[in-house]
Amino acid sequence: xxxxxxxxxxxxQSFYLSAGECNPQCEMPxxxxxxxxxxxATNHANSWGVGYARLIEENQGWVLSRVTVEMKxxxxxxxxxxxxxxxxxxxxxxxxxxxxxxxxxxEVLGYVRTIWVVINLSxxxxxxxxxxxxxxxxxxxxxxPIEPQSRLRPFEPTRTTTYRFAYCDIDxxxxxxxxxxxxHLMNQFSMQHYNDNFIHRMEIxxxxxxxxxxxxxxxxxDTDPMNVRLDINADDATRVRSRFxxxxxxx
Numbered sequence: 503x504x505x506x507x508x509x510x511x512x513x514x515q516s517f518y519l520s521a522g523e524c525n526p527q528c529e530m531p532x533x534x535x536x537x538x539x540x541x542x543a544t545n546h547a548n549s550w551g552v553g554y555a556r557l558i559e560e561n562q563g564w565v566l567s568r569v570t571v572e573m574k575x576x577x578x579x580x581x582x583x584x585x586x587x588x589x590x591x592x593x594x595x596x597x598x599x600x601x602x603x604x605x606x607x608x609e610v611l612g613y614v615r616t617i618w619v620v621i622n623l624s625x626x627x628x629x630x631x632x633x634x635x636x637x638x639x640x641x642x643x644x645x646x647p648i649e650p651q652s653r654l655r656p657f658e659p660t661r662t663t664t665y666r667f668a669y670c671d672i673d674x675x676x677x678x679x680x681x682x683x684x685x686h687l688m689n690q691f692s693m694q695h696y697n698d699n700f701i702h703r704m705e706i707x708x709x710x711x712x713x714x715x716x717x718x719x720x721x722x723x724d725t726d727p728m729n730v731r732l733d734i735n736a737d738d739a740t741r742v743r744s745r746f747x748x749x750x751x752x753x
Contacts, residue, residue: 506551511642513546514586516606519577525696527751529576530583532688532701533681536569539601539614540680542585546599550636561623565708566616566680567596572648572703573603573612582606588642594632595619600646613648623675626711651705654743657731659721663690666717667736677711683742687732690722695748699728702749709743712736 517538525531547564548555557563577583583605590598601614620629631637665686673679684706712718716736723731727748734742 507549508551508636509639510546510549511640512586512588512644513542513549514584515542515545516582516584517577519579519581519583521579524579526693527696527700528579529700530578532571532576532704533684535571535573535576535603535614536684537681538585539569539587539616540566542587542601543599543616543618546587550640552636557620558623562620562629563623563675564618565621567619568615568617568651568705568707570615570648570651570703570705571612571701572614573701575611576700577603577605577611583611588644589637589640590644590646591641592631592637594630595628597631597637600644602646613646615646615648615650617651648703651707652745654705654707654731654745656733656740657721657723659723659733660725661722663720663722664717665720667712667714669714672714675711677713678741680708683708683734686718686720686734687742687744687746690720690732691730691746695727697751699748699750701746703747704744706742706744709740712741 519530523530523534583603586602588600590600592598597618599616599618603611603613605611620631621627622629667678671678671682718734718736721733721735730746732744732746733740
């Protein structure tokens with residue numbers, strides 16, 4: 503149970519990367535990193551007493567809108583690592599939450615920038631959060647050195663794949679889970695590509711929800727295989743926009 507502390511400006515949690523959690527390159531997969539980001543963000547909100555259990559009383563919930571990851575490397579098998587999170591800024595529409603990823607001995611491996619909104623769960627419309635004092639009281643000047651997410655624009659694809667969203671893609675809200683989108687995007691690259699390169703920077707924007715049994719088109723522009731843009735469309739509407747920047751492995 504997360505202890506309540508309305509004045510906790512930063513929240514840190516440590517983890518151990520087991521073999522069963524690793525990707526084929528014996529390191530933390532990007533999907534697990536994003537899952538951990540959601541976990542520590544949720545726990546930080548819970549420490550303020552404004553997590554899911556509190557917001558659901560008003561038929562509201564936090565929704566992840568954008569994620570930007572930039573890593574020098576990922577935690578490796580049998581390695582302890584920590585995620586430290588804090589609020590950089592907020593306005594009436596969204597909250598900007600950052601995360602630092604580090605080893606147990608303090609080596610900073612990378613950073614994550616996230617954008618969160620509160621929505622009304624019935625109307626799916628955003629809620630004004632400008633008057634939430636627990637956010638205003640906990641904004642911190644802790645720097646996040648990576649660039650904010652770039653403008654993700656439409657593009658002409660070099661190739662397209664299709665997928666129909668199935669049962670395991672759907673979360674408790676009844677729409678496609680954040681991590682499932684990411685998995686489908688990551689699966690557009692070959693094993694050899696991941697053996698040779700790692701995802702140095704990933705940008706993803708969740709534009710509109712997708713649902714069970716919708717046929718998705720995954721649009722890919724890999725003109726530059728080290729800087730690839732991908733969109734997920736379903737029912738003739740853009741659901742996700744993303745960009746993957748790869749870097750050569752050195753070991």
